[in-house]
Amino acid sequence: MKHLPKHLRPRWRYLAVGIEAWPDADLTRRGFQRAVWYAAGNLIGDTGSADADLKLLTFRFADGEGEAVVRVRHGHVDEARAAIACVSGVDGDPVGIHVRGISGTVRACEERYMGRAGGNYEQRDVAFGDAESTAVVRGDAYDVRTEAGLVGAAAFDIE
Incomplete structure (x- = not known):
């Protein structure tokens, strides 16, 4: 099967997300992805959530601080930001979440906005x-x- 031409491939944006919780919280990648999907489904509906196609690419969490990269379709960045902002808990642990920035490539997203998780404490x-x-x-x-x-x-x- 041949690849699609570049002009027909889906375009993506990558959101750098900062996560903050209590130091003894135990957040997992699967739990965070589930919380993001659940928030997106509640906020923009099942069809809007499927169209935005939020996917967790990277996730790190330790000692109350973490970060993640969330992939979203190009035209749905505003809906994705709103859905991520609606996440208030992951697996029963309260969390504070903020979008640090948006980028067109994963590499640029990681270089510009990531690297502060597990910081000085x-x-x-x-x-x-x-x-x-x-x-x-x-x-x-x-x-x-x-x-x-x-x-x-x-x-x-x-x-």
Whole structure:
């Protein structure tokens, strides 16, 4: 079977997606892909979702931070961005997701927008709410472990 001529092949755009969750969250590639498909189906319907053809190409997640590359058809970038923004949880873990950028090739997408997952973090003891607790520190964001679970805090909340 011969390949299609270039002008008849489908055109794609690649979305670089940043993922943030609690440090003890366990996100998988399959769970993230399912969450994106489910959000797209709910937002733009089954036919719109099939036409946009969102597909997860790369996925990395560790220690509360991750990134992914999502492929989408050329004319459906706005719908894909909206569907990705609707993802609020993956496999029962709450997540924060943002689109870092859009590119025409996977290589350009990875070179421009990727490479920050699994970044600098450290664990330290902090004073929070009149008690000594441990916290995972990423930049100026603190994830403090309390009796009720993890609590997000900023540097000025910590003593």
